[in-house]
Amino acid sequence: MNEKIIVLEKITKSFFGNNALTDVDFDLNKSEIHCICGENGAGKSTLIKLLSGALLPDNGKIIIDGAVYKGLSPQQAHVLGIQVIYQESHLFPNMNIAENIFAGHEKLKRFCIIDKRTLHLEAQKILDDLGTDLNSYSIVDDLSVAQKQYVKIARALAHHPKVLIFDEPTTMFNITDANRLLNTIVELKQKGISIIYITHKLSEIIQIADRVTVLRDGYKISCHDSSLKRLTISQITNDMIGRSMELLYKREKSQIGKTVFEVKDLKVKPGGPQVSFSLRRGEILGIAGMVGAGRTEIAEAIFGVAKKYGGTFWLHGEEIRNNTPQHAIANGLCLITEDRQKTGVLLDMNINQNITITALDKIKGFLMDKNHENDLATEIVKKTNLKALDYNTDVRYLSGGNQQKVVVGKWIFRDAEIIIFDEPTRGIDINSKSEIYALMEDLLKDGKSIIMISSDMPELISISDRVLIVKGGKIVGQLEGDDINEEGIIALAL
Numbered sequence: 001m002n003e004k005i006i007v008l009e010k011i012t013k014s015f016f017g018n019n020a021l022t023d024v025d026f027d028l029n030k031s032e033i034h035c036i037c038g039e040n041g042a043g044k045s046t047l048i049k050l051l052s053g054a055l056l057p058d059n060g061k062i063i064i065d066g067a068v069y070k071g072l073s074p075q076q077a078h079v080l081g082i083q084v085i086y087q088e089s090h091l092f093p094n095m096n097i098a099e100n101i102f103a104g105h106e107k108l109k110r111f112c113i114i115d116k117r118t119l120h121l122e123a124q125k126i127l128d129d130l131g132t133d134l135n136s137y138s139i140v141d142d143l144s145v146a147q148k149q150y151v152k153i154a155r156a157l158a159h160h161p162k163v164l165i166f167d168e169p170t171t172m173f174n175i176t177d178a179n180r181l182l183n184t185i186v187e188l189k190q191k192g193i194s195i196i197y198i199t200h201k202l203s204e205i206i207q208i209a210d211r212v213t214v215l216r217d218g219y220k221i222s223c224h225d226s227s228l229k230r231l232t233i234s235q236i237t238n239d240m241i242g243r244s245m246e247l248l249y250k251r252e253k254s255q256i257g258k259t260v261f262e263v264k265d266l267k268v269k270p271g272g273p274q275v276s277f278s279l280r281r282g283e284i285l286g287i288a289g290m291v292g293a294g295r296t297e298i299a300e301a302i303f304g305v306a307k308k309y310g311g312t313f314w315l316h317g318e319e320i321r322n323n324t325p326q327h328a329i330a331n332g333l334c335l336i337t338e339d340r341q342k343t344g345v346l347l348d349m350n351i352n353q354n355i356t357i358t359a360l361d362k363i364k365g366f367l368m369d370k371n372h373e374n375d376l377a378t379e380i381v382k383k384t385n386l387k388a389l390d391y392n393t394d395v396r397y398l399s400g401g402n403q404q405k406v407v408v409g410k411w412i413f414r415d416a417e418i419i420i421f422d423e424p425t426r427g428i429d430i431n432s433k434s435e436i437y438a439l440m441e442d443l444l445k446d447g448k449s450i451i452m453i454s455s456d457m458p459e460l461i462s463i464s465d466r467v468l469i470v471k472g473g474k475i476v477g478q479l480e481g482d483d484i485n486e487e488g489i490i491a492l493a494l
Helices: 044-052 074-079 097-101 116-129 145-157 175-190 202-208 233-241 245-249 295-303 325-330 351-362 370-384 400-414 430-445 457-463 486-493
Strands: 004-015 018-029 033-037 059-064 067-069 082-085 163-167 194-198 211-216 219-225 259-266 275-280 284-288 312-315 318-320 333-336 418-422 449-453 466-471 474-480
Touching: 004 044, 018 033, 018 044, 018 194, 018 211, 033 044, 033 175, 033 202, 044 074, 044 082, 044 163, 044 194, 074 082, 082 145, 097 116, 097 145, 116 145, 145 175, 175 194, 175 202, 194 202, 202 233, 211 233, 219 233, 259 295, 275 284, 275 449, 275 474, 284 295, 284 457, 284 486, 295 325, 295 333, 295 418, 295 449, 325 333, 333 400, 351 370, 351 400, 370 400, 370 430, 400 430, 430 449, 430 457, 449 457, 457 486, 466 486, 474 486
Parallel strands: 018 219, 033 194, 033 211, 082 163, 163 194, 284 449, 284 466, 333 418, 418 449
Antiparallel strands: 004 018, 004 059, 059 067, 211 219, 259 275, 259 312, 312 318, 466 474
């Protein structure tokens, strides 16, 4: 019989009269990986915060190792062995790895002097046990995204946890780093640690889960035991959103016209390879490749955000100057970056302000006409199906999917002709993905053209008209129509 480490019974939590969780039951066994999935707003984050002590439930009880609690404080959760590894960094960038791992519980010698030698020895042992090649003296700011994730895991392990909760740990990872981390999580389970794993990547759930709980609109919809070998991505998706996954990846093909944009002999590095390709009216041109292959560098050079070391750009048969983002925008190009919070939106400005900022000249009057601005922004909000209680809401309080709609909306407002999407659906839920795809289709119907960089294989295969594969900064192949498949993309990318 499985030993239950955590049991939640009839947990309810509401905010301002809206239920985030309603009568939710959940349990975690010893040495188990229990995945929780659901769309943004399903209640996943609330459940984590209840277990970490960041929130208290309105009703229900939490049972840990047989002891019953009405709620936990952060200190209680820590003492009980619960550690959360959040998606956001929460590291000290200018400190070394060992200092990050033991921050707040440093090893001390006499007179409260930090014992740096012991600090580094113990930190290095944890890093080595995790199978990393990290050095405890390395400065965190110099690490890759994947390496920082291992520092967060090492920091949690320094507290000798019974339960580790992972919140979207592989969002910014390439395939290799993601698989490595998943293997690490399985090894932690084998060492007796119980894992709660939250992700939008359903393929990861199939790969590592012992059980899967699905939440929808604050309710527990199902709990699947993957040992029965009958669990599929389609089944999880259907539970999450109430319809089949196949409906999400079907695109109405648009009428593709003549070439509208060309890149000729582009160099993104001194002495680097040359990149040339064309984009047609009404087309989605996918760009595939491993992280680090040079895909984003190509996009940034086209948009003028990064320097180019050779090559030309042509729009409707005429050479254009794209040395700065201002040039690119004036020429009808836009870039929707992969990191929307850092370079896509202004978090402390409201929805309307974010949407209209790309074309303030459209707002009439010598001074800013706020009513006119609101009217114009409201049209875009409706077009993007953006969900918010108030359009004056600061963008930081929106879900990832709604933040992405704001980014797309501001370029719709600008009436950009060539839209470059860099990882258009990274870190957003399944339903928001389908809405982003619908927006892309609408753009094509309006005569726009799209360049789409993506690491999401189903997305590339189902949404693209053509796919260019980039490796080492150069295009190594092109797939079109029925030839676009996972085997072909991976073979060329590797």
